[in-house]
Amino acid sequence: VGAFLECRSALVTGAARGIGYACAQLLAEHGAVVTMSDLDADALAASAARIGRDHHARCRAVAGDLTTPEMPQQVVDAAWDFGGLDIIVNAAGYNLNARIAQMDDETWSRMLEIHATVPFRILRAAAEYLKRAHDDDVSASREVFRKVVNVSSIAVMGSAFQSNYSAGKAALVGLTKSLAKEWAPMRINVNAVALGSIDTRLTQPRTAKNTANLGGAMVQLGTSPRAMEAVAGAIPFGRTGTPQEAAGGAFLLCTPWSDWITGQLLVVSGGQEYGMSA
């Protein structure tokens, strides 16, 4: 395989594991230098080291909670210093499911924060650098397309017990479509993927072990086996997707073959059409 992303520099959030990791891996495999961001410092360091070793790639790990207001700027500055900013994949996220009657304000706002505000802050922090890179291209009389891929979900089509998550992922689509228009003059493709059910810890059983410390609080991750059974029946391919399959959809929006695609929400779901239940 040709290293067609050679000389390209990518930033991937949520890259310690799951879909963000698979995106970072694919980008590195195809030649990109990758800055990986996640709050889980140990897992992130191990993941960056693995990708560096397996793909002879330059990877930089920047650990920290992206919901702290200063972190997105720090991550973007680190990526710029490491190699530039040609590709940004916003994948950090999780879900906090609840019936709306029992959903407190924090459970609502945390989903808007991680799925909409964090990508907003990352992209706001990147704006000045992207303009600088574009100005250099114009001075050199070359046309270069840079890429933003925001990881959304088919929950935007509605998902019981996920009104907070669905609203956050829908806000991300609005951000995507608006920036696609705002940044088109800078030759930046801004797209989103609406992922279906993917086999990560978010869709594994809700066991006592499947928890994580996110934003200072322990969060129960996972989905009930009953809901996953229903989901599998709704996927024409008959199973959940792998993180690599999910990353494939995001990756193609990072390649030169997507240069004429912008402002789109690409559904990557094995044909699954609806959001999932808790």
Ligand SMILES: NC(=O)c1ccc[n+]([C@@H]2O[C@H](COP(=O)([O-])OP(=O)(O)OC[C@H]3O[C@@H](n4cnc5c(N)ncnc54)[C@H](O)[C@@H]3O)[C@@H](O)[C@H]2O)c1
């Ligand atoms: N798994 C699915 O079925 C599915 C479906 C649709 C969309 N998604 C989306 O895909 C993205 C990746 O999810 P995944 O399934 O790979 O989950 P995952 O838990 O395997 O990976 C998510 C990563 O994001 C990191 N993260 C979470 N909050 C963070 C924060 N505040 N700061 C920095 N890092 C943070 C976590 O530490 C974790 O390593 C999420 O945005 C999720 O909403 C997943």
